[in-house]
Amino acid sequence: MLHSSYLEVTIVQSSLYWNSPSQNKSHISQLLSKVTQTDLIVLPELFTTAFSMTAKSETMDGPSILWMSNLSKEKNALILASIRITENRKNYNRLICTFPDGKILSYDKRHLFSLMQEEKYFSSGKNRLIVDYKGWRICPLICYDLRFPVFSRNNEAIDILIYVANWPTSRISHWDKLLTARAIENQVFVVGVNRIGKDGNGVEFNGNSTIIDANGEHLYLAQQKEVVKSVRLNKIDLNLIRQKLPFLKDSDSFTLH
Numbered sequence: 001m002l003h004s005s006y007l008e009v010t011i012v013q014s015s016l017y018w019n020s021p022s023q024n025k026s027h028i029s030q031l032l033s034k035v036t037q038t039d040l041i042v043l044p045e046l047f048t049t050a051f052s053m054t055a056k057s058e059t060m061d062g063p064s065i066l067w068m069s070n071l072s073k074e075k076n077a078l079i080l081a082s083i084r085i086t087e088n089r090k091n092y093n094r095l096i097c098t099f100p101d102g103k104i105l106s107y108d109k110r111h112l113f114s115l116m117q118e119e120k121y122f123s124s125g126k127n128r129l130i131v132d133y134k135g136w137r138i139c140p141l142i143c144y145d146l147r148f149p150v151f152s153r154n155n156e157a158i159d160i161l162i163y164v165a166n167w168p169t170s171r172i173s174h175w176d177k178l179l180t181a182r183a184i185e186n187q188v189f190v191v192g193v194n195r196i197g198k199d200g201n202g203v204e205f206n207g208n209s210t211i212i213d214a215n216g217e218h219l220y221l222a223q224q225k226e227v228v229k230s231v232r233l234n235k236i237d238l239n240l241i242r243q244k245l246p247f248l249k250d251s252d253s254f255t256l257h
Contacts, residue, residue: 009232009233012043016166018200019050019054021048021064028043040133040138041071041078042162042193043080052199060104073102078098078131081096084122092108095129095141106129110126112124137157139162140162140164155251160190161189162191163193166195169205187247193209213237
């Protein structure tokens, strides 16, 4: 795969239909209809159903992953999004990565949101996923993972941390601060993609999807509306930040269990 100093990242901050995969896929297809050139597209957490614990799960050969794969080929882009998946009689909040060449990778949400009893409905993942794409190393994580800095630690030459989320308005200040902290402490670009609107439980979401550089500066910050935004990331700038303040080499070593 070709290496590039630049990566065009497109974030989709959208409202989500409750328990309605067909409506959500149709809506997001419409939102992305004018995107003709990008490298990476990021959708919110559980984009097919919203954060519903009663939604029907799909399989890895189901219609939503097929839709993602077809969209990857159409847009010639890597697509990241989480879906409710059943495998070996267990349910997972699974982040799916579909590539233009048809390859599929996945990561199961490690930290399940106990406040909503997510652990009663999903099984926890164990391992991070590092995606190598066009010379960039990308670590995609899911919502509640953001609160646990050890799991986000840049100990594997990561360039971009991505968080897909259904993060409510009531705690949006935490989202803003934690995303910025993850960027600074790991010297990476951080991409956070959240939803907007009200879900089937009456929970409000106001977005604040963002792209942050390794200095903690916002390259883009969405407001409370649906938006599709593309931002070009520059690895030369990233490397300069790391060279000027090379503290990653002094990080504590650890083994994650």
